[in-house]
Structures are given as C-alpha cells and as structure tokens.
Amino acid sequence: MDFEDVSLTALRVFRAVAEHGTFTAAAVALGYTQSAVSRQMATIERAAGTQLLQRRREGVRLTTAGRTVLRHATVVLDEIEATARELSGLPAAAGTVRLGWIPSAGAVLLPRALTELGRTDPGLNVVSREGTTPVLVRALRAGSLDLVLLGSAPPFRPPDTETPPLVVETLAERALRLAVPATHPLARGDFVDVADLRGQRWIAGPSSGEDRLMGVWPGLDERPEIAHTARDWFAKLHLVAAGLGLTTVPAALAPAAPAGVRVLPVRGGPQEQRRLLLAHLGRPTQPVTRVAAALRAAALDAT
Numbered sequence: 001m002d003f004e005d006v007s008l009t010a011l012r013v014f015r016a017v018a019e020h021g022t023f024t025a026a027a028v029a030l031g032y033t034q035s036a037v038s039r040q041m042a043t044i045e046r047a048a049g050t051q052l053l054q055r056r057r058e059g060v061r062l063t064t065a066g067r068t069v070l071r072h073a074t075v076v077l078d079e080i081e082a083t084a085r086e087l088s089g090l091p092a093a094a095g096t097v098r099l100g101w102i103p104s105a106g107a108v109l110l111p112r113a114l115t116e117l118g119r120t121d122p123g124l125n126v127v128s129r130e131g132t133t134p135v136l137v138r139a140l141r142a143g144s145l146d147l148v149l150l151g152s153a154p155p156f157r158p159p160d161t162e163t164p165p166l167v168v169e170t171l172a173e174r175a176l177r178l179a180v181p182a183t184h185p186l187a188r189g190d191f192v193d194v195a196d197l198r199g200q201r202w203i204a205g206p207s208s209g210e211d212r213l214m215g216v217w218p219g220l221d222e223r224p225e226i227a228h229t230a231r232d233w234f235a236k237l238h239l240v241a242a243g244l245g246l247t248t249v250p251a252a253l254a255p256a257a258p259a260g261v262r263v264l265p266v267r268g269g270p271q272e273q274r275r276l277l278l279a280h281l282g283r284p285t286q287p288v289t290r291v292a293a294a295l296r297a298a299a300l301d302a303t
Helices: 008-020 023-030 034-048 064-087 109-120 133-142 233-241 251-256 286-302
Strands: 053-056 059-062 096-101 125-130 147-152 167-175 177-181 201-204 225-229 247-249 261-264 273-280
Touching (some): 008 034, 008 133, 023 034, 034 064, 064 133, 096 133, 177 233, 233 261
Antiparallel strands (some): 053 059, 147 273
C-alpha cells in the first residue's frame, strides 16, 4: 500500500492517538473501539513502511517518522475542515484560536481574558477546552490546539522533552493553599501550621502531573487518609464546604471558593509553589498573539 492511498480516517485516528497518548483514550475520544484504532494504526504504519509510534507502558511516543507524518496530517485535516466549513456556508476559521487550559485556569483567569477579548476583539473566535497538562501538551504538538495554559509544580521541569521545544512563559507563580471547612478548628486562624495536617481526612483527585495525590498537602510524613476522590475542583470544594475533609487548592481558585470554605496559607515546611504557564509551538499567528496578550493581562490583574 502506497502512503498516498492512506485514508482521512487513518490520519484522524493517528492524530487522535498522538494527541491523547494511548489507543484507549483515542478510541474513547473518537467513539471507536480500541481494535478499530489498532487496525487503522497498523494500516498507516504499513503504508509508511516504518514505525510511527513507540509503544511504552505510560503511553505512546512519536518516532521521528511519526512527527513528520503528524505535521503533514495536521495540515491535510485542517484543510479538509476548512473546506467543509466553506461549503456549508460557515465563516472561515482564520480568526479562530484553539485554546487549551487546565481546570484551575477556568474559574477566574479564562473568563476574565475572554470577556476582555470580546470587548477589544469582537471578531476573534476562541474555541477552548479543558484538559490535564500532559494531554494539552500532546494536543498542542498534534496541531489540535494553538495555545495552552499549563500547570507546573517543583522542580519545574519543562512540559515535555520533545523537539522542537515548546515556547513557554510563566504567567504566574503563587503558593499552594489549603481549603478547609469554615466550621473546622483549623479555620479559626489566618493560616494553618503544617504540623496540624497530620491525621486529617483528605479529598483528593487523580493526577497525571507532578503531584502524586492532587488535593493532599505535599510532603506529609504519613500515609494520608483519602476520604473522598473527585476529579472536578468544584466538586472537591463543595465536599469541603460540607465538612467532609480538606483539600489543596491553587491560589487562583481562591476567589471562586463556595460559601462554607476558607482558603488559607500553610506555614512550616518548604513553600509549595505552583506556576501557570502559557505555551505554544513555533511562530504564533496574529490571532494567537492577541489571545496570549489577553491571558497575560488577566494573569497580571489576578495577581
């Protein structure tokens, strides 16, 4: 089979696998079975005459050939999408910026930036989606996103080690905070001593970043008691408001905490800093530059 005969379906499947990092996640995103994804990947690799993906325990990684195919596949799929929009009478997507963001950026920073963009650049269309930092990085490299807001924890390693390196800047760096029920004894002061966190019940969430247990204060010298597990930040905060445990929270989310929750700094032990990063790949277009400027301004205002 010649590579010129590769179907658009195979290209879409390949891009989805590159973006989501596993065959399983790509299948879920596309609404396919995992075996269908595997068949399409076998077809495109057979046509390429070489391995496009390295299969590893933690997921797939693009080979050099895979990066070449992904670069061209993204161009082809974007052109097909643009053609479909034009034929259906929809406006061209030249002024559209595809933005990815981590959950903690969606409560305050993102609405503030998009509201301001609506006032200053009403013709600019921003399409956004939430994701974890690893997923957003893969989507950026896959060409599915133009700009991403990422999170980083000490020791602040680069978002990935692929080439070419991402263009990354720090929008904000703030200390991690603790959310406690307003009726909890720890809520009586203006801060919490790290020694008082031993023996507490925690509300944690699954993590794919540098924090092993998102929601548990890092570095505790005990095995934490996880009372409840939730992925959504606001679900965790409402569980805190109900008096069901403690959870960590990025400082950026403090203004969005519901009634019944106090968000406090923690004293003692090393400072737990968190960074909000803005990243893109290559030379940004003018629309991407305008969105990036609005995000910088919103981050500065929030700080």
